[in-house]
Amino acid sequence: MSDLRVSIGGFFVLVGAIVSATGxxxxxxxxxDFANVDLYCGVSMLIFGAVMxxxxxxxxx
Amino acid sequence: xxxxxxxxxxxxxxxAFVLCIGWIVxxxxxxxxxxxxxxxxxxxxxxxxxxxxxxxxxxxxxxxCASGAKYGIMTAHFYWIGAxxxxxFVGVFMMPFYYGSRARSVPEYLKLxxxxxxxxxxxxxxxxxxxFSSGISMYALGLxxxxxxxxxxxxxxxxxxxxxxxxxxxxxxxSAIYNExxxxxxxxxxxxxxxxxxxxxxxxxxxMASRLPAVMTHTWAYTAxxxxxxxxxxxxxxxxxxxxxxxxxxxxxxxxxxxRAMAAESxxxxxxxxxxxxxxxxxxxxxxxVPGVAALALSHMALGYSIPLKADGGPDYxxxxxxxxxxxxxxxxLGLGLTALxxxxxxxxxxxxxxFNTVWTYDLYQGHIRKHAPDSHYLWVGRVTTIVGVxxxxxxxxxxxxxxxxxxFLQLVFGFVNAxxxxxxxxxxxxxxxxxxxxxxxLLAGTAAAAATHGLTLAENxxxxxxxxxxxxPSSMAQNFWIAIFAWSTCFLVTVVxxxxxxxxxxxxxxxxxxxxxxIPHEDVPWYKRPAPVALIVVAALAVLNxxxx
Numbered sequence: 001m002s003d004l005r006v007s008i009g010g011f012f013v014l015v016g017a018i019v020s021a022t023g024x025x026x027x028x029x030x031x032x033d034f035a036n037v038d039l040y041c042g043v044s045m046l047i048f049g050a051v052m053x054x055x056x057x058x059x060x061x
Numbered sequence: 062x063x064x065x066x067x068x069x070x071x072x073x074x075x076x077a078f079v080l081c082i083g084w085i086v087x088x089x090x091x092x093x094x095x096x097x098x099x100x101x102x103x104x105x106x107x108x109x110x111x112x113x114x115x116x117x118x119x120x121x122x123x124x125x126c127a128s129g130a131k132y133g134i135m136t137a138h139f140y141w142i143g144a145x146x147x148x149x150f151v152g153v154f155m156m157p158f159y160y161g162s163r164a165r166s167v168p169e170y171l172k173l174x175x176x177x178x179x180x181x182x183x184x185x186x187x188x189x190x191x192x193f194s195s196g197i198s199m200y201a202l203g204l205x206x207x208x209x210x211x212x213x214x215x216x217x218x219x220x221x222x223x224x225x226x227x228x229x230x231x232x233x234x235x236s237a238i239y240n241e242x243x244x245x246x247x248x249x250x251x252x253x254x255x256x257x258x259x260x261x262x263x264x265x266x267x268x269m270a271s272r273l274p275a276v277m278t279h280t281w282a283y284t285a286x287x288x289x290x291x292x293x294x295x296x297x298x299x300x301x302x303x304x305x306x307x308x309x310x311x312x313x314x315x316x317x318x319x320x321r322a323m324a325a326e327s328x329x330x331x332x333x334x335x336x337x338x339x340x341x342x343x344x345x346x347x348x349x350x351v352p353g354v355a356a357l358a359l360s361h362m363a364l365g366y367s368i369p370l371k372a373d374g375g376p377d378y379x380x381x382x383x384x385x386x387x388x389x390x391x392x393x394x395l396g397l398g399l400t401a402l403x404x405x406x407x408x409x410x411x412x413x414x415x416x417f418n419t420v421w422t423y424d425l426y427q428g429h430i431r432k433h434a435p436d437s438h439y440l441w442v443g444r445v446t447t448i449v450g451v452x453x454x455x456x457x458x459x460x461x462x463x464x465x466x467x468x469x470f471l472q473l474v475f476g477f478v479n480a481x482x483x484x485x486x487x488x489x490x491x492x493x494x495x496x497x498x499x500x501x502x503x504l505l506a507g508t509a510a511a512a513a514t515h516g517l518t519l520a521e522n523x524x525x526x527x528x529x530x531x532x533x534x535p536s537s538m539a540q541n542f543w544i545a546i547f548a549w550s551t552c553f554l555v556t557v558v559x560x561x562x563x564x565x566x567x568x569x570x571x572x573x574x575x576x577x578x579x580x581i582p583h584e585d586v587p588w589y590k591r592p593a594p595v596a597l598i599v600v601a602a603l604a605v606l607n608x609x610x611x
Contacts, residue, residue, distance in 0.1 A: 003085070004107060004239055008246060011078050015071055019393045022067050028391030032262060032364060038393035041254050045397075048250060 009052030068396025129353020133277030196457020293536030302542025481507020507552025
């Protein structure tokens with residue numbers, strides 16, 4: 001069911017982009033952080049979402 | 062905890078997304094079977110993830126993190142010994158009967174295999190329990206968001222209930238399953254980074270272990286005697302009580318999880334659902350338990366972090382997860398973490414409501430109130446039941462906020478009802494001589510035995526209400542394990558004895574319901590799609606994990 005992969009992939013690409021942009025622009029820090037958490041996690045979600053979209057696209061082809 | 066606009070943006074995106082899923086799925090729902098059983102057409106990767114996500118409610122995530130801080134990595138027993146073997150058993154041995162009987166629900170299987178009274182007993186207790194758990198889940202959601210974000214209890218309960226209502230009303234089980242898959246990924250992507258950051262902060266795994274007593278980082282090494290570990294359980298109670306009775310009772314008979322596998326597109330997919338689900342299940346402790354263990358180590362470092370305290374001065378372990386989020390997640394990831402929690406509360410509710418729907422519509426309404434109506438009527442009943450189910454859950458949530466004692470009491474009673482169930486299914490599926498009278502008498506006797514065990518023993522001042530105290534357990538967890546062992550054994554014995562005294566069911570009526578009278582279709586699939594090889598790989602992986610964390 002490529003439908004669900006598209007929806008989930010799309011969701012995480014969007015959220016990943018928002019979170020990594022927050023990391024780049026605002027660079028918020030929580031009390032015990034030792035890195036730019038938003039940037040690392042945002043990029044990971046972006047990659048995960050892209051892989052889901054790629055899987056759906058490969059299946060549909 | 063203060064949220065920035067970006068956190069609210071992520072939360073609203075999630076709400077918009079689940080409503081869209083409901084709206085997209087709605088177009089595919091035309092019959093009662095589409096609505097209540099997903100038309101048995103869901104691909105296996107989706108049913109597998111939904112199978113574990115249905116159990117991964119927010120209380121579970123918060124509770125496992127709390128237990129990690131309280132009991133250490135031993136908590137992983139709830140996933141390893143306490144889930145995976147039962148998941149293998151239901152996939153390899155039981156699914157052929159559930160799926161092959163064409164029953165639409167677990168109570169319906171009991172009717173086909175035994176008789177109407179056994180089905181009604183199971184259907185009614187299950188229906189009441191689902192409404193109850195969904196209400197408890199909403200109550201916990203309201204409390205959490207009130208405590209952490211100062212949102213109004215009523216606003217969070219009503220908003221989440223309204224969203225769940227809309228998407229389950231539109232798409233039924235399919236919509237609930239799709240949202241469980243999204244919830245699974247949100248939990249993994251939202252909490253795995255937290256686990257990694259906290260462990261890194263304590264100096265990696267070895268740094269963390271060096272700051273804790275050895276018992277906190279071992280699973281089996283301290284289980285020979287109950288007094289040696291913080292759980293207060295010994296190896297027999299652990300393996301027989303948790304690993305066998307409680308875990309098989311839940312994973313093999315609870316319709317909420319079994320329903321996910323029964324929605325699969327083929328017998329082979331239904332059997333592989335729990336087997337494939339076992340892989341992520343085995344790894345969940347690293348995401349949900351390890352942050353709790355690491356939090357304890359963190360509180361021993363001079364970083365200003367400590368486990369929050371309750372009003373009476375004792376540690377409030379339930380707040381471990383949210384305080385860790387506040388320490389490690391900046392706005393952005395904080396929004397995602399809260400969205401993951403919100404998603405698990407909501408899908409917990411949706412899962413219960415959809416299971417309640419199916420049991421009410423097929424087992425109670427169609428079975429007893431209106432038998433031969435056209436299918437469109439049952440689709441309508443299913444939709445109306447969704448509204449009723451959500452309304453009852455909201456009422457239960459408010460009841461929980463006013464009468465905490467009633468809730469504790471009900472939870473205890475449900476525990477007694479559930480404890481013997483697995484004996485009934487085991488005998489029903491593997492012993493063709495078991496009869497309806499036997500099953501019914503066994504279930505009642507098992508429930509009574511559970512209540513009697515609780516009434517005659519004491520643990521942490523709980524139980525002992527029958528006057529005499531025959532035994533005192535070191536912890537209420539040990540007491541629960543032993544209640545389950547006694548309930549199961551009693552149900553097993555009584556079912557066997559009463560079955561032998563009552564007239565057997567004709568073999569012709571047991572086709573596809575009992576081992577030995579069921580043709581398991583030979584499917585021409587490659588080895589990695591057959592249940593036995595997949596199960597063996599799971600066993601090997603499980604053994605490795607247990608040895609590494611011995």
